[in-house]
Amino acid sequence: MTTIPGTAVRSVSEAVGAERLSGGEGRVIDGIRPAAAVAPESTEEVSRVLGAARRDGLGVAPRGGGTRMGLGGPPERYDLSLDTSRLDRVAAHNPADLTATVEAGITLDALRESLEEHGQFLAMDAPRPDLATVGGTLAAGAIGPLKWQFGSPRDLVVGMKVVQANGRVTKSGGRVVKNVSGYDMARLHVGGLGTLGVIVEVSFKLTPLPRRQATLLAAFDDSGPALSAGLAISNGWAAPLAMVTFDAEANRRGGFTGSARGYFLAVRLGGRPRTLDRQIDDCRRSCDRHGAVCLEVVDAAGTPVLWSKIRDLGWMDDDAPEYTARASVPSSRLPGLIAGLETGGPAPAVVAEPGYGSALVHWFADGERDAVSGAVADARVGAVHAGGSLVLERRPMGSRKIDPWGEVGGSLSIMRRMKERYDPARILNPGRFVGGI
């Protein structure tokens, strides 16, 4: 430990002991390497670390599995990486009440395994569940295709424990599924990028696993009919668990299906046997009506495999895009947005969610950096013009050309005051959130 110099090390090792510390290599954000990394083993230790950080004015970046450290602007200060991975217990699981309370550092995979034994799951997915933690996924608000049916994970959180920047441990909500007792503080931390506090424990409502699952995979000539078929399905009676369209580039990179050409629609369906069959029939008809050139049903065994590939596209270490953006628009504007992406500059790989109104767009640079950043800027304009927003989930290191968050409008003044109240010393992820919060 003596090899790491500076206040950060001294201050944190006094708080929790040098054995919790390690070097900052492997913890780089935007080219900045922190003086140290600390891995607390309890809420109490997180509290002591933050107390020390505040006293000494250290910049702290909370970290779960490290899959989303590219989200947000460059840090104003970054002295300490606060690793939650040792807070990884399931504190309580009440299967008969469909609720669970877990520590923030548990990975999504570990939690899934533990819940699956009871025929339940947490209806929140995110890329790289082998690494991604519950706390990091919530803080980044970075969720996968299951949101089509289950919405934002905010709606699954029933209670939360947070260590505030002043070191105080605070809780809100409860462990039951229906509650209006006090302000719903958890809402601020979901999608808040750890700028108001460090999430240490979360209570969720759970969902019974569907009895059977299957995926309808349809190929079309181009994006228009694929998106229209998706919209028709979302206006029909079937209730997909997830539904995405993807282009040939996404398919080629991700290896979702064998075919090289075409524009695809994938509909993930679940239910008891008769219900599942009926949904497949309905969706199949919608696809036929919109000119599907090929239809395939992926069975129960193939379904999770296909959807993990879709979910993880762009997040595999060996094929990382230059830019990744998440666009959110009113769902009727999605086809226009996507048409714009197809014509403007270097073609990205696009996974979109018809009926939900969002698209994940990956630009793989392949040497055309300037053209790519121009295309990203155009995509932002397109999303805003359509009445929505576009957030950069990943950008080249050190690049400041494009604000990762975009404009958030008049409520920014309230958001800034939020930060002033909850983290006046600006120790938590300073500079990385909207408007430089």
Added chain:
Amino acid sequence: MSANAELIADLEAVVGGAYVLHEPEDLIVYEYDGSVDRGLPAAVVLPASTEEVSGVVRAARRHGAPIVPRGAGTGLSGGAIAHQGGVVAALTRMTRILEVDVDNRFAVVEPGVVNLDLTHAVERHGLYYAPDPSSQKACTIGGNVAENSGGPHCLAYGVTTNHVLGLEVVTADGSVHWLGGRTRESPGYDLRGVVVGSEGTLAIVTKAAVRLLRRPEAVKTLLAVFRELDDASAAVSGVIAAGIVPAAIEMMDELCIRAAEQSVHAGYPTGAGAVLLVEVDGLREAVDEEVDEVERVCLRYRPMEIRTATDPEERERLWAGRKGVLGALGRLAPNYYLVDGTIPRTRLVEVLSRIREISAETGLPIANLLHAGDGNLHPSVLFDERNPDEARTALEIGGRILELCLEVGGVLSGEHGIGLEKQEYFSLMFDDDDMESMAQLKPAFDTGDAFNPGKIFPAGASCVDVFQSAAVARAGAGAWV
């Protein structure tokens, strides 16, 4: 001019003389909501637009008068009571549905729109607004947002916060902000999410963009009658544990059944100790498969009778007893005190039996109606307010029931909020650090404590008077909880 006269003149300058009430006989209508408290405001003002709300806020603040937003006044925890005087801002003139976007399935409405009116307005598109508080014929979207209201069908579809995309609000400096938007995701802190359920203490909601859902293809209602309350409770836990999440699971105990029989003649068998109502909706096949499964679970707990219905009239008949029960309780006692709390769904049997013990010990009957599927209890203590001892005991029982909810891992309120009613219990659930952290939201919204001061957080004893029956009258004929 007196200070009060100046305040009134300033308010009149914003909304016009006709829309500022300050004569005692006019104010008295606004003295109550559905809760046990009351308080007389200095003035009631009825703005008609966002600009007027903003003007009202500025005027009131110039005079240092607290502002209490108010919808229909059906709240059951005192949220709309001006217990410190000041100005009541009643949003009941802001009743326009500004936009219905059928393609993207959302509507933008003013806060005074009555919950059920929104559903009526979008019905012809096959759409509806899902949160359905039992007071939906009267309560407003603004009030629903403030209380994060639920309803019987929130089991499957979620409460208000799950259906609000964005809010236009007026903050305490009179400025207007959009929080959230019209899309499912927007960057920045989820300020929309903290305003929902903030009981009118952070901002005044002047517009809400809310999601609309499609009417399901099929709906089926199952009514199961049990001799024993414990069996019905166990059946509820059994349904949830079997991995079935119906649209609604409602429950009533023997006292409720007796009251309902007398008033609406629901036709329950004699000797019935509990009734369960389970509604399943969705795809036709899914409804059939799930109702069969619910029935199989119920059969394990010795039901006296099971009936199912699919056509709307028959279903309505099954619901009649449940919907009529609140009005019917009046036949059993002059007053009731309805307590709202949530417990884990695995503890129903135990908690209901302890409530029975409390009733036996105190001598006051307690009727139990429950949004059982999500563990949301509404024990209603029956008493006579003319007997001060009984009134006091009723309130004490309320406290004991809330403590019981907390003891088994539950919470103080499932859907009615803390307001004035439960602020003295708030510290049983949250410690000083928790409360301090919540309280910081007010300076973050820069409220200067202008909106609904002295609520939610503990503030010493609140006044005691029991007037829930008045709110039921306001919720309209046929109101139910």
